[in-house]
Amino acid sequence: MGMRTAAEIFAERLATQTDVADVRNAEPGSFVLVDSRSKQAWDQGHLPGAVHMPTAEIAGRAHEIExxxxxxxxxxxxxxxxxxxxxxxxxxxxxxxMLGGVEYWIREGFALRTPTGDVTRIPDPLTAPATDACGC
Structure with a gap:
């Protein structure tokens, strides 16, 4: 087997990774969003609509997800x-x-669900576009 081409490598990455903007703009119901962090981290704040399933629980609970x-x-x-x-x-x-995790979700100005309600921050100009479309 020869060396993989750059096109194959980048296609593989796109098939296995996504980013926060694509997750936020995705068609509702096109996937289940899973927060793999601890309960303490989940309780601190998580993405709206996410399911909490720490990595250690996936083998026993994955059947809950379709x-x-x-x-x-x-x-x-x-x-x-x-x-x-x-x-x-x-x-x-x-x-x-999802590349960037909770950190980039917050940095792009998207809502984080907390025990006291959804909170947002002003988008970070180093990570978020000044308009709604980044042009990527």
Whole structure:
């Protein structure tokens, strides 16, 4: 087998990864969003519509989910979403990892669900476009 081409590598990445803007703008019901962090982290704040399923519980609880899955964790400095995505993939699920995690969700100005209600922050100009469309 020869070396993989750049096109194959990038296509593979797009098939297994997504980003916060694509998750937020996705067709409702096109996947189940899974927060793989601890209960304490979940209680601190999570993405609206997400299901809480720590990585250690996936093998025993994945049957609760039907269809495609998108996993997330804290952010780019955490590989929890990668580990969670691997667990779903081993069980045969179509799964993607959301790049950026909770950190970039917040930095792009999207709502975070907390015990006292949804909160948002002003989008960070280093990570979010000044308009609704980044042009990517």
């Amino acid at each position: 269809g495609a899955v998108v996993t997330y964790c804290w952010g780019p400095g955490c590989n929890g979403a990668t580990r969670a995505a691997l667990e779903f993939a081993k069980l045969g699920y179509e799964v993607r990892e």
